[in-house]
Structure formats: structure tokens, C-alpha cells
Amino acid sequence: MKTRAGNYFEDFRLGQKIAHATPRTLTVGDAALYTALYGSRFALQSSDTFAQFVGLPRSPLDDLLVFHTVFGKTVPDISLNAVANLGYAEGRFLKLVHPGETLTAHSEIIGLKENSNKQTGVVYVRTHGMNEKDEQIVSYVRWVMVRKRDASAPVAEAHVPALADCVAVADLHVAAHMNFDTLFDPVLSGSAHLWGDYRVGEKIDHGDGVTVEEAEHMMATRLFQNTARVHFNQFAEGQGRFGRRLIYGGHVISLARAISFNGLANAFTLAAINGGRHVNPLFAGDTVFAWSQVLDKQPLSHRKDAGALRLRLVATKNLPCTGFPDKDDKGAYPENVLLDFDYWAILPRA
Amino acid sequence: MKTRAGNYFEDFRLGQKIAHATPRTLTVGDAALYTALYGSRFALQSSDTFAQFVGLPRSPLDDLLVFHTVFGKTVPDISLNAVANLGYAEGRFLKLVHPGETLTAHSEIIGLKENSNKQTGVVYVRTHGMNEKDEQIVSYVRWVMVRKRDASAPVAEAHVPALADCVAVADLHVAAHMNFDTLFDPVLSGSAHLWGDYRVGEKIDHGDGVTVEEAEHMMATRLFQNTARVHFNQFAEGQGRFGRRLIYGGHVISLARAISFNGLANAFTLAAINGGRHVNPLFAGDTVFAWSQVLDKQPLSHRKDAGALRLRLVATKNLPCTGFPDKDDKGAYPENVLLDFDYWAILPRA
């Protein structure tokens, strides 16, 4: 059988290591498409001269473009038969990626737990993205509900890994040669609000709403070489649980991150993903809004020019965020909330 | 308040200078997207070798890609609360832009006039686009109707600037090192019709019609980092005056310019925008057609290899241009006319 049908839950083993196919050289072409698909305006990723002002050789690629590309490589091995991508943790961005670099990915299965219905199970996987020098550029854990091929197939003993609630500040990476002391320009960046201007607990409604089209999310998901079937095949999905193509969760993260520019224009790089959940599905025709909350605020021990904000990014559909729509006291989300994403961003400290 | 809500009419002052955020390095990725979005076929911008035949180091970026990028930078400061973009004048393209160059923009408020309903006012703004060497690459005036935050807010005395009907021929820029004397090839360019072959008054029906999709105009407008809300948010616009997302007027200009290749294949560069009006809105699903009229024809005093044509480019929706649909004697446009755009183009003189 030359066509690969992807792994089912019973195919995974705890400790299994998987090298993923299809190395990918990212270029300025990918950066332009990322701009066209999300409208991101962070000055560091938009302008070579701005990047050079703060010590970089040129604009790095958007951290989420890197993340989605690495994620995409894992799909044929990990989640081709997934029901849902459930969560992220322990994500770290370890090195900026510039156009011309080639990404590969490998993963380790760190947890497995069959669901009680025996139709599905949860796979916990830690993935590492590498550049062509074999330097680690990103690392993260995700867990995903995967179908069983055969409900009666025996499975390994359940193991749920212990995962950190939050990446430690000491583990946050900031490019050593990036320095905000000197030529950082708050006019060009679009905001004078630096790290010191944010307070813990502060909520920010980012205002804008963006309607999503089928052609856009499919082009994005293909750009990331993510082959998950639910995003592309209306013939099959029309007969499925939603009757629609389901939009890749990472598309929501990138849309919300781009919308968050208005209020967080100086949150230039993602240093870590502490956690993230896709709590409701997004479909074409829906309009995405976003709000943020400052969860924590920490200086960086090794440098004075930048600080870290722990941010919660919440995305909604068809619901403006003036009222900061949120989960209730029992942790249940309203149906208009799409995403609850917890990350560390690096801002100039000033 | 960290989220910027944009300026309202009463926030502007005559003579106010504004440096706009988000410098943008344009690349071959942006050029490829411009081709995919508009289908432009002008040989100078399509082929490095063709550009080298006429003395350039490589293909320049399309003048309108440069224009839209600079325009996009002004939106968060000038027109986030705009009702309509009313017109352009005194546009000059001063230097070709090549992939790898970084654009910034700054503007001056040169006129302000409240409307009699006191709900809105017209803002006249002159914008300058610069490259990373701080050379001016484009300059233009536009006027735009902007909402007042508060109808009762006091406003400055009305001032409407005097604007030239037409950019003077002596002010038209042609790249000094671009020379059509030698290796210009009319087979490769797609037309043997040079500057001398056009006559004043001549009308050209460009023939082709192109239907516009939501995904296309949103990707284009995001590529230009233009954040005007009416283009993206169906949730809000569905409740608005049109019930639809309104398409960025610049999208119409670029579509019409690409369509005009068939009849004006040697009109390689735009030297000036004399004027332009978006006379009716365009929506997804509409089909755009275009025709041109030669308004004037002038040699260039400093060179014999090229000449300038003053052209009027009229775009329609859902109406082929065999009959050259136009305004009536009172200057009123039929509802199928979208755009009336007056520009100087540079053609080989032969």
C-alpha cells in the first residue's frame, strides 16, 4: 500500500520517535503570503530596516509562520486521523528564522490515553523544529484526539505526561543580538506602549473584526503543507459532523495575533506558548475578533532593554470583544469563543 | 487606551504632520502576489531580462503596488473612520522601487472642511512615500470624508487647498538610466503601438472582464497593510449601508490598469496621477471592465526615446465597455461606472 493513511491511535507507542517528511525552505515569498493572509503589521517582521535598527541582519519570519510550518510537517504522521486538536503546552521559540532557512521537524510520543468509548484516544506529542544547521528553533507539546482504526485493538497503558502550566521566565529566549536600547522607534512600530506600560490584569479589546473565506484558510493551510483532510474536502465534510470544512486552528491563532497588533504593536516576538485551546470551531463566513489580557509581567534577568509579558489571547466569532467574552465560573466557554491562547511575548522595556 | 481608534475629523489640524507606522520591505514575494491578484502583464515589471534590455538592473515593482503600500500606511492615522475616499491629485512617481527596498510614509494635512450636516468633514492630505535611503519615491494628495466623533465638536475654519488639475509635463519623472532607444522589443512587450501611434481623443475598449472575489480583495488589501474596516468585517458591514464588505478603491485601479494592458501594453510606468475618483462602490461578485481615452500627448524635453501620454482610465462593473460608458453632460456617472482615473504614462517613443 503506497498511499499512507496516517497513524491511528493504536499505532502509537509511548517513547516513539518520528522524523517527519518534507523539509521546507521558507522564503520572502512565504512572508508575503503570510502578510496577505493575515495582514500582520509588526514592524520587526515587516521591515528589514526596522529589524536592522534593533540589531538583526534583516526581518525574521513571523514566529507563527515558523510554528505552523513545523506543525504542518507533523500532520501526516500524527493527526491525519485526528478528531480534534485539543491543546498546546511548553512551547518555546528558541531562535529567529530568516528567509532562506530550511525547517525540518521530529517528534516524540510522550503520552497516550484511550478514551472510554474506545473509538478514540489522546496522543501527547512533543515536537522539535530544526533549521538546516540542526539548531533547534521551536519546540512544543500538543495533544490531539485520534481515531482508532479498530475499537477492539489493544492499546498501551494510559500515560498522561506532566506538563508545565507556564514556561519559566528563565527559559524564555530573546535573540542575543537584538537590542532595543538604541534605535527603537515607537512611531515606526505603531505604538509608544512599551513593556512598562502594561499592568497585570489589564484587558485590551483589539477592536477589528475579520471575516474568513474558504480560499484564504485553504491557501494558508496548504502554505504550511498541513494536509489534515477536514480543511480541504467539502465532498466529505459536507456529509460530516459540521457539514462544512473546518478551519485549521492555527489560522485562528494567526488571525487573532494579527488583530492584536492594535494594542500590542510592540509585542514583537513570541517567546513561549504556555497553553492554548481551540474551544469552538471556525467556519468560512464567520468574522473573527480578539481581546487580550495581561496575565503576568516579568523582567529578563540577563538584559534591561526588553521584558516579557504573559498574555492571554482570546478569539471570538461573530461577537465583538468590547465585553471581553470569556469562560464562565465553571470554565465553560460560550459558543462564540474560538481560542484561549496563553503565551509570553517580548517587548522593548524602555 | 492602548487600542488606537483612529482619528476623527475634529482631531485633525491644518498643517499637522504625521509620520506613519509600519515600514515595509517589498520583495519578489509581493511582486508575485501582485501578479496573482491582478494578472498584470507589463513586460518591464514581469521580466528582469526585459528590464535589463532597457537599462534597469532588474524589474521594478509595479507603480501601483508601491502606491497602495504607501497609501496603506496612512490608513490607521487618516482614514480609519472614513466614510469614503473622495479623490486624488498631484500624484507623482519619482523613483522606481525594486524588490528589497523598504517604504515608509509621512503626511501633511493640507485642507479641512466640515460638511454642513456636521457629522463628517473632508480631510485633504499630502502623503510622501520614501525608500530606505530617505529618497522620495511617490507623493500624492488625497481627500477623504471622515466621521466626526462628536457632531458638536468645534472644528477649524474651512480650508480647501488649491490643487493642480494636471501634473505638469516638466514635472514627470522617467528613470534616467532607463532607455528605450536600443533593445526595446515590441514582440516581447506585446504591442507595436508606441507613443507616436496614439492620438489625442482616441478611445480604447480593453475588452476583458474580471470578476472579483472576497478572498482576493481582502488578500490584496492586507498585502498593502491597509486596515480600513469596511473591507474586512462582514459582521459589521452586514448591518451597514451596503450590507456588504466594500472593496478598496485601489483594488479597482489595479484591476483596471491590468486590464488596460490590452491596448496599452507599452505604457510601462505611471509618471503621475492627475486625478481620480471612485464614483460607485465595487462588491465581490461584480465583474470589472475598463476603457481608456487619450487626453493629451507630450514629448519629454530632456529625452527622445520616450514620451508621455495623459490617459483617462474608466472602470465599470457588470457593463462591457464597447460603448465607452461615461458621465453625462452634467457630470453624473451611471451606476455601473466605478472609477474615473487620470494619469500620465511613459511609453517608448520610437
Next chain:
Amino acid sequence: MKTRAGNYFEDFRLGQKIAHATPRTLTVGDAALYTALYGSRFALQSSDTFAQFVGLPRSPLDDLLVFHTVFGKTVPDISLNAVANLGYAEGRFLKLVHPGETLTAHSEIIGLKENSNKQTGVVYVRTHGMNEKDEQIVSYVRWVMVRKRDASAPVAEAHVPALADCVAVADLHVAAHMNFDTLFDPVLSGSAHLWGDYRVGEKIDHGDGVTVEEAEHMMATRLFQNTARVHFNQFAEGQGRFGRRLIYGGHVISLARAISFNGLANAFTLAAINGGRHVNPLFAGDTVFAWSQVLDKQPLSHRKDAGALRLRLVATKNLPCTGFPDKDDKGAYPENVLLDFDYWAILPRA
């Protein structure tokens, strides 16, 4: 008349040579768009490092991007007034193309045959694509049904060229400096199945289905600067034979080729197009599936590291390919079959 209306059947002469307009420099921007539009995952075209492992300076552009670009150049001269593109033969890919190279195209009319209704005729044309060094990179024959301007116009005597059923193995090109002996990595390529693992007659269902949107096929067709009107103008096509925009046949070939990755991941380059027919039209909203059959399997006389597979690629719409939908005994295709494409691919021999 400055607007070109394209040639009609009676305008062509046997032996006529046509140099086509609009040279085109392909870049990494075009490569990124190709990925976003088709989701291709062949490692050789996706990764500079993978390409370097097998001896190339960097990733070549997808052979079909090159083919479509050359094809697009011919449309304004050959098929602007076409009813249908009928077939391909004697296609050869003679040289890999890398980002930065500039393509031009020229053609010769090698056959003409009026249809009995005198409304249309079939034009046979051999087209050559060249790079900026004037090296031939691709060559193919296509035949296309073209309208007559005037049914009563006299036409040349019918001449139907003799065309090979299949490109001879001895004529297949493989880049001399590409070598699979050494560092070829089947994990990175996505499959351990090499040339020796395929058997003649074998059928492969590629599994995946991809739904097509109007914005996607129009962006693709514009990227190729293909101006055929039926793809873009809903205003006209809404009144036409299908009531819909017809999707460029090459879009189907590229979608099917990308889908065929799953089962043919090591079929890195196309060496020849033996034949191809678009047997039914594709419209937006349809979902494309594909299956392949191994028609022949030949070693290459001059090298041991690679071999040639002759493959038949069949694409369907709204019909999964588990049952290998095919023409019947009389050669008639079911209405769900879109494409029957016969090509030689080069695979590592191992």
C-alpha cells in the same frame, strides 16, 4: 485597433511561427504561491537542502509551474478564442528552472483542421519554452479547438500532424548533476517506495480530495499570466454554455499532481508529457480526487541512480477514487472524470 482580439481559426497558417509576448522572471514568490495554491509537498521542490543533498544548487521550481507559465504566454496568440483545449503530446522537460530565471515562449503551427460545422477548427501547435540563456527548458504540442471569426472564411487544407503516442525513454531528460546515489533520504522525502517498488499495471488511489474555490483558480491562472476569458468573467460566462467560469485545465493537472504525492512522493520530476486530455470541465465548489496507474517502467541507459515510470494520472470531481473511475470499453469517460494525463516521472532507483 490597439486592443488585440486574438487569432481566429482562419488566421493561422501551417508552418506559421509565433514569438509570444511577456517574458516572465519566476521567483521564490511564485514558488510560495504555487505551494499555497496546490499544497505540493515533493521534497526536491520544497527544500533547498534536500535539493543540495542530491546535487542541485537549490530547489528547482515545480515543473508544472514552468509548464503553466510557458502555456500562459501562448494564450493571447493561440487560444484567446478557443472553445476547448483538446490535448497534449510530445511534452518534454529539458532543463530544471530555478528562481530568478526568465522564461519566454515561441510556437509553430503544425496542424490545422476545420470542423465540419465550419464554426470552429482544431489548431495543432508546438511550443518551446526558453530560459534567459536561450536554452530550451520545455517543449510540447497541444491542440485546441478555436472559433472561426467568419464561418464562410476560406481555410487551408486540413493537415493533422503525426504525433508520438509516447515520448521515447531515450529522449527523457534528467539533470546530469542530480544524483540519488548518495544522500537521498526516504524519511525526508516522505516515502521509501523507489522506482524498483512499482510494478506495471499497479493502480494507486491517492485518497485526498480538495475542493476548489473561484479565488484560487483565478489567482493561479493570473499567476501564469494566462488570459483566457472563460476563467475570469462571470458576467459573460453566466450567459454562456455552462453559466459558470470554467477552470483552467492546468489547474486540474497541478491539483492532481499535488494529490498524487501520497503514493508517489519520490516521483520528483516530470520528464515528459506523453498525452493528456481534459475530458470534463471543473467548476468552483467541486472536489478533486486523483488516482494513478503505472503504465510502464524503464531504466535509464546512461545512469543507475534513477529510473523512469510512465504514469497515468486520472482526476475526478466529487467522486473518490477507491474504485479507480475510468473510461468504458468504448473509450467514453463518466461525467465525474476530469483529466486523463500520461507522463514520465523520474524516481530514485535505489
